[in-house]
Amino acid sequence: VLPGFEGAGVDPRTVRELRLEIEEFHTAYCETLDRGAVAEWPDYFTEDAVYRVTARENVEAGMPVGLVYAEGKGMLRDRAFAVANTEMFAPRYLQHFISGIRILSVAPGAIRAQTNYLLVQTLLDGPTTIHQAGRYYDVFVREAGRLLLKERQCVYDTLIIANDLVYPV
């Protein structure tokens, strides 16, 4: 378990509503990335958001510093721009599968949740393979009625090579 993401007692009715809403958030977020619309990706975050991608191995060793780290929407936009405008890797299709949304805690300013993701990839003219399996550890806030990510930590199980992390998860 990622520190700060221990489960607390949440009312079952609240859990139900929030997990369905967060499922809809994930669906929109993942569809944006799967469509390749990386320029729209920062819109799912707050202005002061933190985005991090870390190996589970590192988290368990108490070293939560990840291969990817962005703080603030400006950095996310820079990253999105760089990804959209460079050809750093072979063309491929990506598709996300989501399962196991857990609502961990609900406070006025922050909803903490955890979700399994499976990211499959297809290189052109190749088979589809598992690209990355991991968990999102998220802190959501509500702005103008809409959920936004104040924090997203992607903790992956898969051994990752640097190239694999060019594209947001």
Add this chain to the structure above:
Amino acid sequence: VLPGFEGAGVDPRTVRELRLEIEEFHTAYCETLDRGAVAEWPDYFTEDAVYRVTARENVEAGMPVGLVYAEGKGMLRDRAFAVANTEMFAPRYLQHFISGIRILSVAPGAIRAQTNYLLVQTLLDGPTTIHQAGRYYDVFVREAGRLLLKERQCVYDTLIIANDLVYPV
């Protein structure tokens, strides 16, 4: 995005109800196929339904003609009969996984939705591998209170060989 399947503003409450109902539809549809009961497969479609399976590559090139095309329940029945009564490929188990149901538009006669599917396959005495990853682009209508497919377009990412398309997705 497949032409005709752009998202329109749909009321969140309607989205919630419909996506849960469509999830139940997918569950029944996929379970029928995973069980190998291909003769029951046409029952998920309207009399005038269109069923198509196309590579994402072709869709993006503006060539939506697919490897598989069936128009009308009669053609679906013929196809189901042919699949059920021929031994065209090695015995295998198939299993569907569904994620990311998006309700795109809701009109009196038609609900448009998009869903990610992952189809895994097990050849007897072999490992389980990804057979096909793709998206359903669906048009549902309600007949006698029950959702039916008036149109299902399966757009797959995976490089497909002709043999792989014998069995319905």
Add this chain to the structure above:
Amino acid sequence: VLPGFEGAGVDPRTVRELRLEIEEFHTAYCETLDRGAVAEWPDYFTEDAVYRVTARENVEAGMPVGLVYAEGKGMLRDRAFAVANTEMFAPRYLQHFISGIRILSVAPGAIRAQTNYLLVQTLLDGPTTIHQAGRYYDVFVREAGRLLLKERQCVYDTLIIANDLVYPV
């Protein structure tokens, strides 16, 4: 279809509520296993629970005896203890993905349901691969407001080697 798990007519409203509740059950159950907390695993079962893991091939041949069979929470606890305290296999991460929850029947003392599971595994410093794909056939009972498994039969498609079954599914 596993004998005893034929679908019966269940009211759609009941189906909706139960499948969402069972999804939450699966999420908790799978997260416990994915976290490696195998000692907590028996807590998802009743005192007299039956747990079984069987190949689909055997079920279809009418031989439902599985590679793994445990009757009663005591046997589950013994098994959990053995798994937690031996190093029988190389370190690995496991992650469950769940799809297609079907409510089959609802009686005062028993809710029968079926669910697809995909279990992916990552050996340290290796890629993530499909470890096992299968279906849970479950009988749930409610004790003190909480769902518990009175019976879980895991029917897997994947060719399994004995080692793969050390850890609970």
